[in-house]
Amino acid sequence: MTLEQRVEELEAMVDSMKAQMEEVISAHTCAYNQITAKLDQIAVIQAERKA
Incomplete structure (x- = not known):
């Protein structure tokens, strides 16, 4: 394998x-957004219960 071939392989x-x-x-990011929405x-x- 030439150096050029190896470089191409590594780039891939x-x-x-x-x-x-x-x-x-x-x-x-999706999981974080779902957790944030649940929180x-x-x-x-909780705010409704305190009110």
């Missing part, structure tokens, strides 16, 4: 890893 690996990380970040709902319920 980096691109794949970037895509995977974007998927992970997206999933975590907001809980806060509203």
Whole structure:
């Protein structure tokens, strides 16, 4: 394998890893938003109970 081929292989690996990380970040962002929404709902319920 030539150096140029190896560089191309590594670049492809980096691109794949970037895509995977974007998927992970997206999933975590979605989960965070869902948790935040649930916490907001809980806060509203607690406020209603105190009122």
